[in-house]
Amino acid sequence: xxxxxxxxxxxxxxxxxxxxxxxxxxxxxxxxxxxxxxxxxxxxxxxxxxxxxxxxxxxxxxxxxxxxxxxxxxxxxxxxxxxxxxxxxxxxxxxxxxxxxxxxxxxxxxxxxxxxxxxxxxxxxxxxxxxxxxxxxxxxxxxxxxxxxxxxxxxxxxxxxxxxxxxxxxxxxxxxxxxxxxxxxxxxxxxxxxxxxxxxxxxxxxxxxxxxxxxxxxxxxxxxxxxxxxxxxxxxxxxxxxxxxxxxxxxxxxxxxxxxxxxxxxxxxxxxxxxxxxxxxxxxxxxxxxxxxxxxxxxxxxxxxxxxxxxxxxxxxxxxxxxxxxxxxxxxxxxxxxxxxxxxxxxxxxxxxxxxxxxxxxxxxxxxxxxxxxxxxxxxxxxxxxxxxxxxxxxxxxxxxxxxxxxxxxxxxxxxxxxxxxxxxxxxxxxxxxxx
Ligand code: ADP
Ligand code: MG
Numbered sequence: 035x036x037x038x039x040x041x042x043x044x045x046x047x048x049x050x051x052x053x054x055x056x057x058x059x060x061x062x063x064x065x066x067x068x069x070x071x072x073x074x075x076x077x078x079x080x081x082x083x084x085x086x087x088x089x090x091x092x093x094x095x096x097x098x099x100x101x102x103x104x105x106x107x108x109x110x111x112x113x114x115x116x117x118x119x120x121x122x123x124x125x126x127x128x129x130x131x132x133x134x135x136x137x138x139x140x141x142x143x144x145x146x147x148x149x150x151x152x153x154x155x156x157x158x159x160x161x162x163x164x165x166x167x168x169x170x171x172x173x174x175x176x177x178x179x180x181x182x183x184x185x186x187x188x189x190x191x192x193x194x195x196x197x198x199x200x201x202x203x204x205x206x207x208x209x210x211x212x213x214x215x216x217x218x219x220x221x222x223x224x225x226x227x228x229x230x231x232x233x234x235x236x237x238x239x240x241x242x243x244x245x246x247x248x249x250x251x252x253x254x255x256x257x258x259x260x261x262x263x264x265x266x267x268x269x270x271x272x273x274x275x276x277x278x279x280x281x282x283x284x285x286x287x288x289x290x291x292x293x294x295x296x297x298x299x300x301x302x303x304x305x306x307x308x309x310x311x312x313x314x315x316x317x318x319x320x321x322x323x324x325x326x327x328x329x330x331x332x333x334x335x336x337x338x339x340x341x342x343x344x345x346x347x348x349x350x351x352x353x354x355x356x357x358x359x360x361x362x363x364x365x366x367x368x369x370x371x372x373x374x375x376x377x378x379x380x381x382x383x384x385x386x387x388x389x390x391x392x393x394x395x396x397x398x399x400x401x402x403x404x405x406x407x408x409x410x411x412x413x414x415x416x417x418x419x420x421x422x423x424x425x426x427x428x429x430x431x432x433x434x435x436x437x438x439x440x441x442x443x444x445x446x447x448x449x450x451x452x453x454x455x456x457x458x459x460x461x462x463x464x465x466x467x468x469x470x
Pocket of ligand 1: 140141142143147172173174175176177178179180181305308333334337
């Protein structure tokens with residue numbers, strides 16, 4: 035019973051939650067209508083009772099077919115056991131930031147990603163010695179994070195004592211800022227300069243973050259000199275990144291740069307089939323083909339479509355037919371293709387025309403209300419109609435920070451609620467931009 039409750043694959047709780055709270059739970063004894071579990075501390079006991087008691091009780095009832103109540107006991111450990119636990123737990127903790135599904139085994143190789151995937155496999159087999167550094171670039175949802183974390187997982191399995199750090203550029207930046215505030219930059223430096231493998235995801239986030247770039251530059255040099263592996267991902271070729279220091283750019287470009295392209299129809303089918311098996315579901319080939327035909331943008335959209343189809347068939351408890359799949363996906367593919375064709379330039383052009391200002395004004399530093407309000411509207415519409423991140427939108431509007439973009443979006447959203455005229459204006463603009 036406890037193993038079933040503790041089973042992290044049951045989808046009741048996330049892996050992080052499981053690692054944090056449940057991994058320490060042990061079956062203690064059972065009496066009449068009570069199960070007693072043991073926990074290592076009173077704190078953990080309180081947390082589990084508050085958060086999960088209900089879930090556990092329901093699960094027990096499902097398994098045993100009868101209601102049992104739960105009780106907890108704080109277990110006493112002798113010293114030896116404690117030491118043993120420490121040794122066993124360490125590698126687990128290092129792994130927590132890596133998603134365990136992101137492995138090479140789960141990555142379908144097609145002509146669109148073979149070069150990148152094989153480079154990553156070579157790196158994982160021989161960290162620091164094959165392609166160093168390596169930079170993988172490509173659009174959203176094409177598998178950058180999956181490949182990056184696969185390297186981490188593989189190295190972790192093969193080279194047990196290697197220190198692997200996976201971090202998004204955003205978290206790296208935030209951690210660095212925090213280190214400065216807490217006067218802990220030495221600790222920060224030590225953390226990143228003593229790794230064996232450094233994996234940084236989405237380095238386009240470093241745009242405009244001058245101080246963080248500086249810090250990364252030094253980290254890079256230290257690791258490079260000691261032949262430690264570095265792998266980065268970016269949403270575009272490094273040459274197209276604006277506002278990044280030349281010397282850092284040249285570091286990124288130094289090793290191997292490989293790109294990921296959208297998958298072909300055949301690869302899309304293969305990916306869908308793999309995901310179906312991974313989830314332990316069944317979906318007919320006919321339906322797989324329909325999804326692969328309709329969703330052409332990227333793997334993330336492909337997965338979302340598959341989940342939608344599976345969820346539907348499970349909820350209505352019947353096989354999905356060709357017709358049902360087609361109607362389920364019609365909204366999705368429309369939405370996706372809409373987003374694909376609209377550029378921020380088009381949005382800027384239409385908004386500038388509407389407000390009778392110059393397109394360039396939307397991209398410069400002017401802060402007068404006649405300019406800044408249309409600019410905020412254009413940012414809002416960019417977020418609505420394109421797939422660009424707030425960082426990218428900020429860049430397209432004269433290199434503004436992503437927080438500025440977020441502020442603009444929030445402001446327009448809340449203002450629209452109370453101002454029907456503004457609501458009409460944005461609706462009108464959106465229609466016009468979409469060509470409706
Ligand atoms: P990115 O970081 O480039 O935006 P992700 O790595 O997050 O993209 O990929 C999006 C989703 O698509 C993930 O769930 C990932 O597992 C899946 N995926 C991408 N490429 C493949 C592939 N070739 N085989 C299997 N799954 C893939
Ligand atoms: Mg990613």
